[in-house]
Amino acid sequence: MSTTTPGRSVSTSSNSAANTAGASTKTRGGGGAGLSTLALAMMNVTIIAGLANDVQQSFYGLSSVTFFLLGGLLFFLPTGLVAAELASGWSQRGGIFRWVGEGIGVFPALSCLLILWFQTTFTFGSGIPSMSATIGFFTTNYDWAVDFAKNSHSWKVTLPIMIGWLAYYWFCCFLATQGVKTFSKIAQYGVILGTFLPLGVMTILAVVWLCQGHTPAIALTPSGLVPKWEGMSTLALAAGVFFSFSGIDMNAAHIKDLKKPNRQFPLAIFISMILVLLIFIVGTLIIAIVIPNNQINLLYTLFATYRALGATIGFPDLYLVFCWLGMLNSFAALITNLAGPSYMLGQAGRSGFLPKFLQNNNKHGMPSRLMYTQMALMTLIAFIVFLLPNVEGFVALITQAITILYLTYYVMMFVAFLRLRYQQPNRPRGFKVPGGMFGAWLVAGIGIIASVFGIVLAFYPPAQLEKEVGSGITYDLIIIGLLAFVFIACIVIYRASRKHNWADPTNQFxxxxxxxxxxxxxxxxxxxxxxxxxxxxxxxxxxxxxxxxxxxxxxxxxxxxxxxxxxxxxxxxxxxxxxxxxxxxxxxxxxxxxxxxxxxxxxxxxxxxxxxxxxxxxxxxxxxxxxxxxPQSEQQALADAKNARHDARAYHDMAQALNQQAKDDIALAEAIHRVQVDEAQAKEASDGAAESKAEGSNKQSK
Incomplete structure (x- = not known):
């Protein structure tokens, strides 16, 4: 999301908003919002990719290209293909909730939404203190900004800054409650100005930097593409590659806002996949080339890259320009992500899974109470992280916990996809994973193995962050505690929904x-x-x-x-x-x-x-x-339909003629009646005049 946050773990996980009941008018295949393919693709990119995400993977140098390509083939592509088929076959509101619920059952479906809601809350809540630490990069005093980010400061200094960021988050939450039209446009322009424009300038300046004779921090040789094996702890951070690609399925909740969803949704997925790979590979390589591995810091390395590249054209303060442009991308991603999980959970919640207090939809069709509840919980987490002595270590730790949650979520999606292939084989799908059942098993099987592999790796403390995350036992215990909290919450909420009649009869689920x-x-x-x-x-x-x-x-x-x-x-x-x-x-x-x-x-x-x-x-x-x-064949059905339409037109014309004739008959009858009335009145007047004349004559004769 933001170039001011320490990576995917704090900046972009989660998903975009979706349509709600009443948010768009019903049409045959889409909604009234008329969301374009480009807008949806840009919303996908906003959710998944950001230049801040590239910093974490730049530890791997040139081999990061291999990791990204493997992550794309083993996780990103399977996820996109499976989401495209599920969205085109089960297009009703709900996204992952509907797909998992159709294939596995209600509790796993609700758990997916709650996992999504909690992981977004943890992600953004823990990221607020980190953003506070980077406040100095919004000024031209670079050395002070680095010192402020690296060293601990008095709470009297940092607390007002964090409160300022919290006010910014609350304002973004308010904008997110204004509906899909608001944040889809913000996301579209925010990712262009905040991600693609800086990436393009970085690419040009990186070429200039190399042409000026600077020595790359990594060896640009084919052998550098081969990852170096230094034990499982080194691979642990590679699990973040899979997590970096997560979220491609989330905008399926927008399916009703598309005019031609079964065509637009798969196309938007594939467009966004290409753009995401471009952002990840190019951005990561530029950072790895410019900044030596031992100087990489999750909080400010991106700004250091901007500054080094800007110096090639005599403008080292270029980082300041990109810092403010990054705020546009942060703005877009924050609004989109704040809206998404609560939106999807709110949709399902009105079907009986949330207390009635949290089921409201405002005039824009957004579950505002649920969104503000999430923002309040984010605020609480931000203050908890703020009081910790090691912010970066906790952020790295919570990243791994969120990775496990999210990859568990995808395992359920892949399993539901396979079960639906067997349980509902004939259900029409606008898009199908190619290759029949073999293709389905190949794609979903690769996705499941990659997800489980990422989950296992996430329990190993990253070697690059050993000082920050502490001992392996403490690391795993904290992760297990966070996971237990989320899964217990899922069970409690589901069991409570079974005991109460919370279903809203007016919901559109x-x-x-x-x-x-x-x-x-x-x-x-x-x-x-x-x-x-x-x-x-x-x-x-x-x-x-x-x-x-x-x-x-x-x-x-x-x-x-x-x-x-x-x-x-x-x-x-x-x-x-x-x-x-x-x-x-x-x-x-x-x-x-x-x-x-x-x-x-x-x-x-x-x-x-x-x-x-x-x-x-x-x-x-x-x-x-x-x-x-x-009809026994489509040709016969077509012929019958044409004949029926011809007969219908003939009957329609005949009905119109009869109707006109009836109108003419009525008009004629009314005219005859008026003439008869006039004649009767004239006769009465004539008879009256004759009687008066006769009476006058009689009087004279007398």
Whole structure:
């Protein structure tokens, strides 16, 4: 996130915000927010990468390229591919909660969200004191800034600075409560100005630095790409490489804010993967080339790199410019990360997993109380870390604990992905990991092994930070204590939710497919009905299922692997053949009841036809629908649809003509009536005049 924080552990872990109930208007495949592919890709980059992250990996020198490439192939790529498939097949709100809940169960799903929420809280809370230590780099007094960052100072000096940073964090939290449109734009421009612009300038100046005859701090030879084995403790910091790549799946919560989610989401993932690798590899190499290994410090090495490169053009204070530009990236990442975990947890919480007090959504669709609660806990952690004698050591330690939490989270995602391949093999997915089941096992298996390897490594104290983290026993005990706290919290919150009726009947969280299909837990279902169609018009999660489906019920003529966000098979067939989609009622009228060919336990036909005045007419009975022939092929279905549309137009024209004729008849009848009234009035007037004349004549004769 920020160039003023000591790396991924303090700066960027966690995820972006997601859509909430009511945050966007419902459309067929997306939301009303209309989030662009570029904006989503930049939000991914904001979550994952930052130049401050490169400092920690620069310890490895040229071999960091090997570590990043291995991390990309063994963790980043599997994570991106699996997240793309899961998001395209199970697109309802929830992201990782929905995917793990569909594949494994409710408790693991809730645990994923709580792990995410707590690890973000630990990450940002412990990073605030570190940011306070770098305050001097916002001035031109570089030597004083380094001294201030390296040495302990009186709390009378540092406490006001940290309170200032806390005020900044609270302001960012407030902005995050203003909705996805606010922080998506901030993230897009923040990462460009705060990361890509400095990286581009660093690259140019690094070439100038080398051309001026400076000696690189590392040997730029092919042999340098091979990591040096110095025992397990040296590899422990390499676990941070996997953690650096975490978060690519988190913006799946934005799936409803995309116009074409099954296309845009995978594309945004792959764009962001390329950009992230570029930031990591290029930035890390430049730092390793300019700064000797024994001078690397997590707090201020990035500024030292800026200063050394700026001196090549006679502007050593360049670090000050990039420090302030880094604040833009920090601003973007902080807002995005503060919104994400609470947003996703708030969505699930309204389905009965959080107390009602924390379930509120403000007018922007954001769970503001939950977000402010998280910010309050971050503030508490910041003060706890502030009182510790060794800030950098605790930050390194908490980094490893967070790494274990996050990699555990990904193990559950990979396991859920494999189970869904077996349990719901026919469920339509807009994107599938290539290679069939072999490809699925290869990708998920590599991801699981890499995650478990990273978890094991995280229990070894990093050799480069031996002085800061203390003895191995103390190191592991503190990590185990942090992990135990999070897992116990998961159990307590879940058990409490089972004992209380916290479900909000107005929440927009769809039930899991296995709940809709009448199962008590995830199980085998051969159905090919899209998840969006299963959840259409159902009660929200936490309430009784309104209409159950058969787990093995099938839709006929449904093109597998196409757009799973359509609500009906009719729309699938029309779209496949390039026919402009009519309104939702017309889809049913053209092709028939969407449940034709679907075995359901209880289906109540709904009124979908309307007449010219907009009045609803009842659906045909289920018996008449069952008696109707079903097209045997897509071509026949297409022909029937075209004929039905032609007949519908003819009937529509006829109805319009009859309607006009009826209007003309009414007008004619009214005109005749008016003439008759006028004639009657004229006759009465004439008769009255004749009577008056006769009476006058009689009087005269008398």
């Amino acid at each position: 769809a039930p899991f497919t296995w709940q809709i299909e009448g199962m008590a837990k995830p199980g085998k279902a051969l159905s090919n009905i899209p998840t969006a169609m299963l959840s259409e018009d159902q009660n929200p999660m936490g309430l009784p299922i309104k209409r159950h489906y058969d787990p093995n019920g099938m839709l006929r003529d449904l093109p597998t692997g196409k757009d799973p966000f359509q609500g009906t098979a009719a729309a699938e067939l029309l779209k496949k053949h390039g026919i402009t989609e009519p309104s939702e009622p017309s889809k049913v009228a053209l092709v028939g009841d969407p449940t034709v060919g679907v075995k359901t336990l209880a289906y109540q036909p709904r009124p979908v036809h309307t007449n010219a005045e907009g009045n609803m007419l009842p659906m045909p009975s289920a018996a008449s629908i069952d008696a109707s022939p079903v």
